[in-house]
Amino acid sequence: MKRMLKMCWLLGALLAACGSVDLDAPIPVFDTEVDSQAWASVPAGEFLSGQFNDPVTIDHDYAIMVTDVTVAQYVDFLNAALADGSLEIADGQIVGYYSGDVFTGVRHEVEIAAGDYLIVPLDDAASRFAFDGNAFAVKKGYENHPMTNVSWFGARAYCGYYDWRLPTELEWEKAARGSDDRPFPWGDDLARNNANYYASRDPFEDMGSFGSRTSPVGFYNGRTYDSYATLDSASPYGLYDMAGNVWQWSGDVYEGMHYRFMRGGSKDTYEMDLRVWVRNNATPEYYSPGVGFRCAREP
């Protein structure tokens, strides 16, 4: 009987450990002084792509955002697009029109026909914005954090609204890596204060409760925040957060598959996913607290 009681106690303790998570727990607020409106220019030319350093040429110059799109930037877009009718509310979510993919009927391929698709959900507690029925607002403290809980359609809609676009995977990778064979945007080695990744011990995480949270865009720029010293982790072209923090949607639509690809790893992944060539993918309607994006445009 004593043994049974002990087992019950142990089980109870374990179940208690699976408690609920306070998604709105206070978050440290830091100004990184990195301009989220800034763009970096990437010249046309060859770079080493992928794990095996295959030479690839991009035949055009392009510009790409220095940081991920922030919650504040996205909220401005949502308010503007909702007001002018570019987006609408349907079934408790924001939806927008997408012209559809070419469907080839390959095994496991799901047809993405022309129609309205999820941009962002309105009822997800993990979203860092609020909607009062009329307007969107940023949850306090998340103004300069990357926009998350946004679908591929939502990322594409944001960029398209301003006549920009999502970067292709190759554009993204060249912007992250430059012209050498480095595995991480800043160089060959990864330290915990290079990037926000799983159990990286940054000021925004508490692995005992809510786990990892996003860090402000450009946080890993060599500055010290309170007592937390970061390393300057910009890519050769000056982009921040190209490894960790949030996965970033890319714009490619590949024949025979409906999945959209993401790059960069996130706050929720181990360092292996932070290598510049690592790919992740999901359906275009997928959204997550660990997925964001940035835009590209012609220079």
Add this chain to the structure above:
Amino acid sequence: MQFVQERFNYLFKSTKGLILVAIAMIALETAIFGLLSGPMAEFGVRDVVVGALKMDLAPAEREGRIIILYHSIAMAVVAIETYMITGLLKMKEFYRTAVRALVTGGYLMAMVFGMGFAYWGHSWPLHGLYIAGLTLVFFAGVVLVVALWPWRAEYRQEDTAYARTKRGVDLERVAFFAAALTTVVSAGFGAIPGSYFGNGFRAFLAENIIRYPEKTTMEYSIIGHLHIMLALIAIMLTLIVGRRFDFKGLLHKLAMPLMILGTIVLNLGVWGVVTPLEPVAHMIIYVGATPSMLAALCLVIFGWDKLIRTGVAGVPKPTLRQKLGALLRDPLKFGPLWQMVFMNFTVSGVGILMAVRLDEIFRVWPAREERIELTGHWHILSAIVATIILLYYGDMIGLKGRIRKLYGWSIIILSNLAFASGTAFEMKRLFTAEAAQQPLVNTVMLLVDFGLGMLLVVLALVMIWRLLDLFKKKGRWKEEAGHELSAEVGG
């Protein structure tokens, strides 16, 4: 000198000594390289280990390192199974000696030189020796196939209690032969693309390309290889456990044809992925897996029935409680069969659910989540295989009394705790949102680490005891040096 020679003879010439060396090598490798990932990396242990052992872990070489790590452990497991087969089945002494010499040299070379190449800078002579080690293991398999040839007159099964043909061909031996032959052929499905990708050092992990609609023949070959090799290791171990239990009677007669059929069809399905049959290959695989699993079920029924009958022998009208007590009395006998049953909850069941609801559930999640399921799935299967080997090992070294119960139940309970928690981790998206998952992740990972960590502690204690035993003049090793597994069948 005699001291060293006697121990050497025990460790490298006797069945139990060879198995002990291989288990010790796997334990050592697991203990060291298990510190480099997961929570050990989170806690900073990995950085300490890498620094202390002066490892060179280039980020671009991670996939190649992991592939060599898997192979080096797999070769040792294959060696253990080979020792068991050559210890349990009749064969010419020349073949027995040749197979053991080849597989021992092969797995040790693959393990030592492979890991040296992968984790301590790329020394090309080490890579060559690693490949040479794999090649020796392959040739050991070829010789084993020859040694197992079941149609020789001297291997006829005269006892009608066992599965046999009308002409007396031993169907259990045919099942061993089929598994060994298909293992050798299936090794080629890894070796050929391995040469292709490895020589260009373009290593990749199958789970990372699973969603790409267009795969090359070589990529399909790799995917097929990793699936079938693990399945064949499990099939071979099932046959070994069956022999250990002296599996016979009606269920044996039912199981052996099923096992032979399952093994062949399963292999044809997996080999089919590199042919135009690829679109229907999965269906062939299901068709092949079903009889194999039914054969395993027959063994479980036979084994548990035997344990119960033996346990209640002499009791006039045994109650259910008494029968249950008999079944659970000896964890080292009950355990291997229980682990086969448990595998259905944590491996087969999950696999079937994934196959049936792939597009509706699993492929709605991001690829990274699917990767967790895939890797978790086969890590658990590999670990179940390892625990069955450890349970059989505990039995063959004659653990007795409380130590026997403690060792057996520790392995069963700790591994089941770890595997069940690992399965919950794999499937977490079914019952928790990403943003709210951390407490659940913490709990299940704690249980996984506790289970596997304590299991390794138990194994370490046994290894230390065996090491100390080697220094005794008349230790257990002396007894084991002359024992053969075939003499212990059914005991």
